Amino acid sequence: MNPDPNAAPRVPTERVLGIEFFSGTAAEAVEHLARHGGYAVIPAGPALMKLNYDEDYRRAMQSADLALADSGLLALMWRIATGRKLRNISGITFLKQLLGSAEIRTDGATLFVFASGEAKEKAAKWFRARETLVHERSYHVASSPPEVHDYALLSRIEELRPRHVVMAIPGGTQEKLALYLREHLVYRPSIYCVGAALGFLSGSERPIPEWAEKSHLGWAARLFAQPRMFFPRLAMSLGLARMVFKYRSELPPVRSHWADA
Structure with a gap:
């Protein structure tokens, strides 16, 4: 990664596809980012396909202060390809650990950012x-569709000065937005890119069975949960496996489309 010059001391990592994935526990990840600030990314397997063709996504992933491997499939393929262990910390596991922190629940300490008003209302009901x-x-509800350079969000954060910003924006935009915020805010909050994890808990996203989450098979549960998406997701899963075996620790070269990887 190419972290911010004011970033915290290095942490133990495992380099996969050019990204330094954190090797510690969810509790250690929460404690580290809460203490030092910056932004954390927790990419699901399909999102990593963007490393093949999205330059801004590549930069955001490599510039993150902390990267967690959400994908059980990625961890499995890494073990098969290299014999080494990649610590798998799902977005849901990380978010539960984060929300268990008393500091996060302190009034005014945290700003939650959502992709839609509906997602915000469901999260509020869940809380x-x-x-x-x-x-x-x-x-805070982000612009629709979410923008990489969201000046309204930047201004809101500067106004409220929360110590923590939880970005619950699925779809691959939040990582770029987090980099933008880190580069332009005049102070250094802790920014957590949890994506759909909060939606899985609140009900704005199709929930993942607890057994699948605990056994690191969330990727398989999602694969079979929506039959119409089975083949596209299967193709992306196979594409991710191919990337791991082909590039291993290295960042894949830029292609015109993920299918060209």
Whole structure:
């Protein structure tokens, strides 16, 4: 990675596809980022296909202060290809650890950023059901569609000065947005790119069975959960496996499309 010059000391990592994935636990990841600031990325397997063709995504991933391997499939392919272990920390596991922190739940300490008003309302309902009081000012709905350079969000963060920013924006934009925020904010909050993880918990995304999450088979559950998406997801899974075996620790070269990898 090419981290921010003001970044924290290096942490133990395993380099896969040009990304330095964190080798510690979810609790250690939360503690590290909360202490030192910067942004964390937790890419799912399909999102990593963008390394083949999206220059801005490549830069955002390599510039992250902390990268966690959400994909159980990636960890499995890495073990088969190299015999080495890649620590698999799912976005849901990380988010649960994060939300368990008393500091995160402190009034005014955290700003939650959503892709839509519906996702925000479902998350607010989920928080209320768990007696977690989150003030309305701690919610922000990003521009639609989400923008990489979201000046309104930048201004909101500067105004509120939260210590933590939780980005619950699926689709691969949040990592680029997190880099933009880190480069332009006048202070250094902790930014967590949790993607669809909060939606899986709140119900705005199709939930993942707990057994699949605990056994690191969330990728398989998603593969079979939506029959119409089976073959596209299968193709991306096979593409990811091919990338791991072909490039291993190296960042793949830029292609015109992920299928050319």
